Amino acid sequence: MPAKTNTEPLPFTPAPGVAPLSIPEVDKAVAKYERLKEKRCEASPGEIAAKQELKKILGDNRLKLPQNEDGLRFYRKDGVDYILEETLKRRADDEAGGEE
Numbered sequence: 001m002p003a004k005t006n007t008e009p010l011p012f013t014p015a016p017g018v019a020p021l022s023i024p025e026v027d028k029a030v031a032k033y034e035r036l037k038e039k040r041c042e043a044s045p046g047e048i049a050a051k052q053e054l055k056k057i058l059g060d061n062r063l064k065l066p067q068n069e070d071g072l073r074f075y076r077k078d079g080v081d082y083i084l085e086e087t088l089k090r091r092a093d094d095e096a097g098g099e100e
Contacts, residue, residue, distance in 0.1 A: 058084045 041048065058065065058075060062084060065073035073084040 054082065055084070058082060 058073070061075075062073050065075055065084065068074050068081070068083065075082045075084075
């Protein structure tokens, strides 16, 4: 077994590519989004569930849906287009121990 030395580990010095990316204006926008998302989620869980169900059903029927000028599939009902598109996904960092 090697002998122990009394040296301290080197201090961590953030460097590009090593430190987590931090852009103040993005951090501020994320904080605002998270606050409003929490407020909305508390206020309307039924609306969120209905939207998720609609998105799933539209996805299940995607090949039956026409495409708009942007190439996105949509369904028109009562003058409103329900557009099936890629959305921003939010996922907790695995190391932080959070859930989606």
